[in-house]
Amino acid sequence: MGVEVYSGNWSRQINQDSFIWHAEDHLFPRGMARTLRFTLSLSDRSPRVARYLPTKRIEDFIEAAAIVAGRWGERHPDRPMPVFAAIGGGAPDLAEAYQRLIRHHKLEGTVILAGSRPDVPGLLKAAQLGVLASEMEGFGQVVMEYLAAGLPVVATNLDCIGEMLRDGEEALLVPTRAPQALADAIETLLSDAELARRLTQAGRRKLEVYDWGRAVRAYEAIYDRILQGSPAAG
Numbered sequence: 001m002g003v004e005v006y007s008g009n010w011s012r013q014i015n016q017d018s019f020i021w022h023a024e025d026h027l028f029p030r031g032m033a034r035t036l037r038f039t040l041s042l043s044d045r046s047p048r049v050a051r052y053l054p055t056k057r058i059e060d061f062i063e064a065a066a067i068v069a070g071r072w073g074e075r076h077p078d079r080p081m082p083v084f085a086a087i088g089g090g091a092p093d094l095a096e097a098y099q100r101l102i103r104h105h106k107l108e109g110t111v112i113l114a115g116s117r118p119d120v121p122g123l124l125k126a127a128q129l130g131v132l133a134s135e136m137e138g139f140g141q142v143v144m145e146y147l148a149a150g151l152p153v154v155a156t157n158l159d160c161i162g163e164m165l166r167d168g169e170e171a172l173l174v175p176t177r178a179p180q181a182l183a184d185a186i187e188t189l190l191s192d193a194e195l196a197r198r199l200t201q202a203g204r205r206k207l208e209v210y211d212w213g214r215a216v217r218a219y220e221a222i223y224d225r226i227l228q229g230s231p232a233a234g
């Protein structure tokens with residue numbers, strides 16, 4: 001039996017947890033459009049784009065923003081305060097919890113919860129970097145969207161992310177549930193333009209692996225192999 005998966009992490013989970021013994025896995029990197037359709041305009045700062053789900057750990061993103069904001073004026077007195085934007089929809093109770101956390105840290109105007117937007121990723125055009133704080137992802141599609149938009153990336157070092165990007169070479173990867181590490185990485189990229197440029201260029205090159213043309217050719221090769229082994233093909 002063949003199983004199509006988008007990352008090695010899913011492949012390992014299928015073989016470990018399912019009742020498909022010795023499954024034949026075919027790893028297909030998910031195709032990624034090279035030109036994204038982004039129209040939203042917000043401040044030229046650092047956004048995060050995600051659904052409001054517990055596994056997205058948006059509270060860690062807010063805590064990291066509080067750390068960065070708390071020391072920004074002293075460390076960067078000649079630069080404006082960054083604005084952190086979380087774009088996405090989800091449970092109203094989660095959104096309210098995030099708003100309470102923002103008020104607790106007095107981050108009104110510094111952290112923006114924009115909710116669900118029909119024109120979503122236009123924000124990326126105005127951003128300086130993209131952040132993924134999740135503690136669980138199947139593929140991490142938003143990271144590819146950040147790279148395609150020309151943004152350097154800070155992300156948690158999940159298996160699926162580590163398969164795509166190397167820490168310090170194509171992104172800055174940090175542990176999950178670690179707002180301090182997340183804040184340090186965010187501030188590093190906001191402060192070091194050369195590092196941000198280098199990571200962005202390396203990340204864009206990595207997108208070649210996730211090109212739709214390459215994905216289609218991989219599918220065609222598998223179908224050819226299946227047909228050649230079938231009785232009808234003989």
